[in-house]
Amino acid sequence: MNRRLWHRITGLLTPVWLLLTLIAVLIHRFIPVAPWLMVHLLFLGAVSTAILVWSQHFADTLLRHPAPGGRVSLGARLGVHTLGAVLVITGIVGGWWPLVLAGGILVGANGLAHAVLLFRQSRGALPGRFAPLVRYYMAAGIALAIGVTLGVLMARTDIDGGPAERMYIAHVGFNLLGWVGLTVISTVALLWPTVLHARVQTTRASNRGTLPLFLAGLTVLGTGLLIDARLVAAAGVLLYLVGLGMVLVEAVRLARRSPALTFAGWSLGAALAWFFACVLGFGLIVTFAPSWVAATDRLGQLVPVFAVGFAAQILLGALSYLLPVVLGGGPSVSKATAAMLDRGALFRVIVVNVGLVLYLLPVPSLVKVTVSLLVVGTLASFLVLMPRALRLNRRLRGATDATTPPVPPARPAPSVASAPSVASSPSVASSPPRRTGPIVTAVGALLLAVTLGIAMDPAAAGIARGAASVETASTGHTTTVDVVMKDTRFSPDTIEVPVGDTLVINLTNDDDMVHNLVLATGVVSGSVAPGTSRQVDAGIVGADVEGWCSIAGHKVLGMVLTVVAVGAEPVAGDGATAMDHGSGSAGGAPSAADDLDLMREPDADFVARDPALGAADAATVHTLTMRVENVETEVSPGVTQTLWTFNGTAPGPTLHGTVGDVFDITFVNDGSIQHSIDFHAGALAPDRPMRSINPGESLTYRFTATRSGIWLYHCSTMPMSVHIANGMFGAVIIDPAGLTQVDREYVLVQSELYLGPQGGEADADKVTAQFPDLVVFNGIANQYGARPLTAKVGEKVRIWVLDAGPNVGSSFHVVGGQFDTVFKEGDYLLRDGGSTGTGGSQVLDLAVAQGGFVEMTFPEAGSYPFVSHVMSDAEKGARGVVLVSP
Numbered sequence: 098m099n100r101r102l103w104h105r106i107t108g109l110l111t112p113v114w115l116l117l118t119l120i121a122v123l124i125h126r127f128i129p130v131a132p133w134l135m136v137h138l139l140f141l142g143a144v145s146t147a148i149l150v151w152s153q154h155f156a157d158t159l160l161r162h163p164a165p166g167g168r169v170s171l172g173a174r175l176g177v178h179t180l181g182a183v184l185v186i187t188g189i190v191g192g193w194w195p196l197v198l199a200g201g202i203l204v205g206a207n208g209l210a211h212a213v214l215l216f217r218q219s220r221g222a223l224p225g226r227f228a229p230l231v232r233y234y235m236a237a238g239i240a241l242a243i244g245v246t247l248g249v250l251m252a253r254t255d256i257d258g259g260p261a262e263r264m265y266i267a268h269v270g271f272n273l274l275g276w277v278g279l280t281v282i283s284t285v286a287l288l289w290p291t292v293l294h295a296r297v298q299t300t301r302a303s304n305r306g307t308l309p310l311f312l313a314g315l316t317v318l319g320t321g322l323l324i325d326a327r328l329v330a331a332a333g334v335l336l337y338l339v340g341l342g343m344v345l346v347e348a349v350r351l352a353r354r355s356p357a358l359t360f361a362g363w364s365l366g367a368a369l370a371w372f373f374a375c376v377l378g379f380g381l382i383v384t385f386a387p388s389w390v391a392a393t394d395r396l397g398q399l400v401p402v403f404a405v406g407f408a409a410q411i412l413l414g415a416l417s418y419l420l421p422v423v424l425g426g427g428p429s430v431s432k433a434t435a436a437m438l439d440r441g442a443l444f445r446v447i448v449v450n451v452g453l454v455l456y457l458l459p460v461p462s463l464v465k466v467t468v469s470l471l472v473v474g475t476l477a478s479f480l481v482l483m484p485r486a487l488r489l490n491r492r493l494r495g496a497t498d499a500t501t502p503p504v505p506p507a508r509p510a511p512s513v514a515s516a517p518s519v520a521s522s523p524s525v526a527s528s529p530p531r532r533t534g535p536i537v538t539a540v541g542a543l544l545l546a547v548t549l550g551i552a553m554d555p556a557a558a559g560i561a562r563g564a565a566s567v568e569t570a571s572t573g574h575t576t577t578v579d580v581v582m583k584d585t586r587f588s589p590d591t592i593e594v595p596v597g598d599t600l601v602i603n604l605t606n607d608d609d610m611v612h613n614l615v616l617a618t619g620v621v622s623g624s625v626a627p628g629t630s631r632q633v634d635a636g637i638v639g640a641d642v643e644g645w646c647s648i649a650g651h652k653v654l655g656m657v658l659t660v661v662a663v664g665a666e667p668v669a670g671d672g673a674t675a676m677d678h679g680s681g682s683a684g685g686a687p688s689a690a691d692d693l694d695l696m697r698e699p700d701a702d703f704v705a706r707d708p709a710l711g712a713a714d715a716a717t718v719h720t721l722t723m724r725v726e727n728v729e730t731e732v733s734p735g736v737t738q739t740l741w742t743f744n745g746t747a748p749g750p751t752l753h754g755t756v757g758d759v760f761d762i763t764f765v766n767d768g769s770i771q772h773s774i775d776f777h778a779g780a781l782a783p784d785r786p787m788r789s790i791n792p793g794e795s796l797t798y799r800f801t802a803t804r805s806g807i808w809l810y811h812c813s814t815m816p817m818s819v820h821i822a823n824g825m826f827g828a829v830i831i832d833p834a835g836l837t838q839v840d841r842e843y844v845l846v847q848s849e850l851y852l853g854p855q856g857g858e859a860d861a862d863k864v865t866a867q868f869p870d871l872v873v874f875n876g877i878a879n880q881y882g883a884r885p886l887t888a889k890v891g892e893k894v895r896i897w898v899l900d901a902g903p904n905v906g907s908s909f910h911v912v913g914g915q916f917d918t919v920f921k922e923g924d925y926l927l928r929d930g931g932s933t934g935t936g937g938s939q940v941l942d943l944a945v946a947q948g949g950f951v952e953m954t955f956p957e958a959g960s961y962p963f964v965s966h967v968m969s970d971a972e973k974g975a976r977g978v979v980l981v982s983p
Contacts, residue, residue: 850878
């Protein structure tokens with residue numbers, strides 16, 4: 098196999114992994130453990146494959162000595178790594194730890210083998226100034242083995258708590274700073290000057306003193322995490338930063354002498370800057386986070402920045418430079434190939450890096466979405482340019498071969514110190530490219546993305562503003578007041594302003610969640626992220642004005658503000674402001690309760706939620722992604738509400754298992770405000786898994802089901818009542834030992850709805866007053882009256898019932914039926930007729946958050962209504978029918 102064909106075949110692996118990463122990004126909402134998957138497709142797949150290929154290529158160049166086994170050996174390592182990566186990813190997504198273990202062993206062992214083979218290769222090499230750089234690659238292989246081992250251990254769902262958090266931080270450190278970081282640092286010592294067309298011997302980045310610093314830093318970091326010593330771990334990151342600073346100082350010197358003019362140069366330079374920023378952020382997180390749990394949380398938010406800012410850019414920049422070199426074809430062909438890969442270079446670099454900065458700023462969530470889509474699309478353009486460059490190279494080489502007589506091979510370079518093989522690529526252009534057009538286009542694209550995000554959510558950007566309610570002459574004076582938002586309160590919560598003054602409020606959010614300020618005059622602050630401030634011009638004050646935080650439920654918790662107009666004349670009707678309505682009532686919009694007609698039949702195409710309970714999965718580890726989504730749902734014929742759901746439904750999916758099963762839940766907040774999740778079925782400290790997370794964040798929640806019953810799960814973010822009332826609840830069923838087989842098994846979750854305006858969210862004031870408009874089974878009023886449950890005469894039927902609340906209890910009853918078995922809160926109240934053999938039960942009474950099941954046999958065909966025997970609740974929708982056939 099010739100050299101060019103070999104590089105083509107091995108070079109395809111990295112683009113395939115990149116394509117899979119792009120697909121995962123585009124469909125991540127529908128993929129289990131999506132955040133983990135996207136990161137590992139990039140790092141474990143694309144980046145690691147590129148490292149194996151190019152570190153061996155550079156080692157061959159630097160050592161001028163063949164590697165043991167040559168291409169066959171490298172091909173075997175690539176195959177083993179690819180198989181291992183596929184097994185790890187499949188195992189995590191499917192929840193099969195043996196696959197994760199097998200794949201981890203292959204990847205880790207392959208990393209060690211890579212290091213050993215490079216060591217053997219270096220033993221037979223001739224002395225050379227740059228030969229010590231290969232030691233970085235050896236150390237990187239060892240770091241990969243350590244990082245993968247930690248990752249495999251983390252995949253064991255019975256490891257949790259503090260050790261798991263420290264293990265995660267070490268896993269990130271050894272993989273990103275060790276495996277990826279050390280490889281890049283070594284490669285950049287040669288690649289950076291060649292990309293800039295500087296003299297390679299001018300670099301001092303190969304100084305032997307830097308590698309010991311990096312190794313010492315990683316060792317101290319690992320030791321500090323092992324012994325639970327935060328300052329020791331922080332010292333390790335500091336040592337690493339010192340070594341990285343030495344390398345980057347030299348890189349900056351080279352860039353000042355020979356400025357970058359191509360995509361490869363700009364992309365590599367930006368990547369190095371992001372690498373330093375990410376390592377610095379890593380150190381700050383380890384040093385100053387209040388706990389290991391908080392450090393893990395914040396580090397999880399840093400990893401995507403590392404992925405896009407550093408890894409993706411270093412990979413695409415290196416490939417853009419190296420592909421024309423490897424494909425060859427002579428100077429003119431290489432130059433044309435490089436030019437194809439360089440298309441839109443400045444535009445792409447500006448969009449990716451400025452877009453990433455915008456994403457990190459406290460902008461509205463929809464702006465983050467539009468900007469991130471633009472950044473991902475810009476990065477993905479390489480996957481379009483690359484095949485075009487390959488086709489162009491092949492066509493030009495064919496034309497050259499047909500018209501040009503063969504030329505003798507060039508003499509080998511006399512010394513690596515003069516220029517490694519990658520330095521032979523010509524520059525893309527002989528004169529500096531025109532930059533005004535790409536810069537203007539990039540800025541325009543970014544502004545368009547930001548504008549689109551703001552247009553979809555103008556209030557979050559603080560641009561919605563109404564006129565003052567009272568016309569008042571201005572005094573020309575401005576009153577400025579500092580208001581702090583903390584503990585879901587405004588402090589101060591009363592502001593006195595002379596009539597006619599212009600009021601300016603300096604808002605500071607010292608809370609751990611997003612807040613805003615809405616004034617009854619129509620002034621809106623927009624979202625204020627934790628730790629940030631915003632100035633609000635409230636206009637001229639002519640009368641008392643009420644204000645509040647409009648994020649659902651925060652007003653109910655007391656987050657209200659009063660502006661008192663000192664010296665104002667009383668105004669008729671003053672005080673009857675938008676604040677008198679629920680926080681989700683959009684300034685007094687009519688309630689959807691006005692449109693209720695509980696006798697109305699649903700449309701012919703209506704499909705009720707399937708209440709049937711399937712058998713528990715035989716697997717002992719249940720892996721599921723629980724995603725918060727805001728979904729407009731018809732809760733009664735002609736009445737819709739925007740519910741906050743788990744996986745698109747309220748109640749959320751029913752989880753089903755047996756005692757001893759492990760539930761591995763990835764909780765993703767794709768909603769518009771903070772949310773959390775609390776599983777009653779697991780006994781564990783709530784600090785980390787039940788914490789509230791912001792939109793766009795995720796967490797892992799693992800618990801073992803040690804006790805049987807039907808358990809509630811729900812959002813526990815305050816005000817909890819509003820979050821539950823707006824749809825954030827569901828059931829976990831853990832079968833008790835010896836549970837008998839039945840012919841049919843159903844699940845009914847009772848809950849309440851407190852209707853806001855049509856299509857709106859729950860009315861928080863109604864929730865507080867505990868006055869529901871609807872009481873329902875499985876989220877929709879009377880749905881099982883229109884679409885009955887079914888059974889046959891003589892069949893044994895089991896019905897699990899859970900009361901999710903948030904406020905009203907249940908008394909479950911089947912009209913015309915008698916229960917021979919009643920199971921409530923973990924034990925049997927009645928079983929097969931009880932001690933007399935003839936005992937029966939008429940209701941299953943449940944307080945909020947309690948659950949159980951009943952069993953019965955229907956004696957004859959007919960329609961058997963079931964209700965909550967709190968009859969006013971049955972009349973509000975808590976009723977259905979079991980249709981029994983002969």
